[in-house]
Amino acid sequence: MTDAVRQFTIAPDDDGIRLDRWFKRHLADTSFTTVAKWARTGQIRLDGARVGPGDRIVAGQVLRVPPPEAVRVDAPAKRERPPLSDDEALFAREMVIHKDAQALVLNKPPGLATQGGTKTVQHVDGLLDALQYEAEGRPKLVHRLDKDTSGALLVARTSRAAAFFAKTFSGRSAKKVYWALVVDVPSIDDGTIDLPIAKQPGTGGEKMHVDEAEGSTARTRYRVIERAGNRCCWVELQPFTGRTHQLRVHMAAIGHPIVGDGKYGGPAAFLTGAISRKMHLHARRLRVDHPDGGQIDIEAELPAHFAESLASLGFEQMSGNNMPLDDFTPETREEKKTKARAHAKNIRKERRGERRGRGDPDRERKR
Incomplete structure (x- = not known):
């Protein structure tokens, strides 16, 4: 272990990230507590100036870092990932549909x-x-799919790409289209579900539910592609927000749970006959801006059980292609305040009108 002060030049891939994030990427053995202590005592310097763990860093800046602290003998060793087998490596590479x-x-x-x-x-x-x-470097996840949901999953290959894609997903400019089989048929073929979602109490955060009082904004567009009588139908879903289990909660909330989703649909989510009991929810298409310009726009083929269910119902996969990707921009905080003020103003006007209306008969009687 060296006792010398260390200096690092911030690389372009780290431009704009927080200082504590830089340590997690490049000096992972340095705990956040240590970084905070070094910053508090002025031992960390950025271009000669003091800096805090949450401050953003810029490419080209020089970071001064003190010598590493002695590691306690009884500190648990960092657990290494076991090497992948040849079969696991092949399985991983067979999932790649864009590179x-x-x-x-x-x-x-x-x-x-x-x-x-x-x-x-x-x-x-x-x-x-x-x-x-x-x-x-090792690829980095930038979003998630539920365990039983199949389909397109984006992975960043550089730190710069990971930061770019994270902003894209948080800003909701990434567009996603899902395919699903749902129970019964909605009365409206093309609609929008706008129901806030929150964690369901008593489930430890493992289950979500519609909560109009405390839930977070959640909005989904759906479109019926094909129907099998009144038994079930094939729908396209576009989530305009990214809440946990959003599509599953929304479809169950309007009375049409996703086929195979016992968690939110209960026993009614399972169909008899040749329809698989696996969940029928698939991330069919992903369109996202690329950090080097242009876009990634790709479709993922259906898993076998979903394709077989469509075939058994007499549905043609080509029927589900080419749905236009809609835009949804959530209200800003100022827009919400403006709407609330306008609503309050309208209520005051209505109340004044009611008071005037109640007063007229009295004035007539006094005359």
């Missing part, structure tokens, strides 16, 4: 989690070592 210098798009199969968790051993994040190819 360029900045991004990969995977066609995630149903049943594979995006990230690890309790009792979740195999997941996309754990397979990314097989997808480094010629890049210097």
Whole structure:
């Protein structure tokens, strides 16, 4: 271990990120507590000036970092990821449907989690070592799909691309189209579901529900593509917001749960006959701006169980292509305030009118 002060020049890939994020990327063994202490005592300097953990850094700046602190003997060793088997590496590479210098798009199969968790051993994040190819760093996830949802999943190949895509998804300029089979047939063929969503109490955050009082804004457009009598139908879904389980909660809320989604549809979500009991929700299309200019616009083929269900119902996959991608811009805080003030003003006008109306008969009697 060296006792010398270290200096680093901020690279273009790290332009605009927080200082604590830089440490997580490049000096992962340095804890946030240590970074905060160094910043508080002035031991970290950026171009000679003091800097805080949450401050943004700029490419070309010189970061002064003190020598690493001694590691406690009893500190737990950082757990290394086990190497992937040949079969796991092949499985990961077979998911790739788009590859360029900045991004990969995977066609995630149903049943594979995006990230690890309790009792979740195999997941996309754990397979990314097989997808480094010629890049210097490990690919990075930028969004998620539910374990039982299949389809297009974007992965960044550089830190710069990860930051760019994160802004794109948080700004809702990324466009996504899902295909789903749902129970019964909506009375309106082409509509919008605008119902706020929140975590359902008592589920530990594992389940969501519609909560018009406390929920976050959630909006989904749906369009019926084909119907099998009144038994079920095939729909296209566009989420204009990105709430957890949004499509599943919204379709169940209007009485048409996604086929195979027992969590939100209960026993009614399962159809008899040749229809698989797996969930029928697929991220069919993804269109997103590219950090080097232009766009990625790609479609992911259906998993076998979904394709077989469509065929058994007599549906043609070509019927679901070419849905226009809609735009949705959520209200800003100022727009919400303006609308609230206008609403309050209208209420005051109505009340004044009511008072005048109540007063007229009295004046007539006094005359």
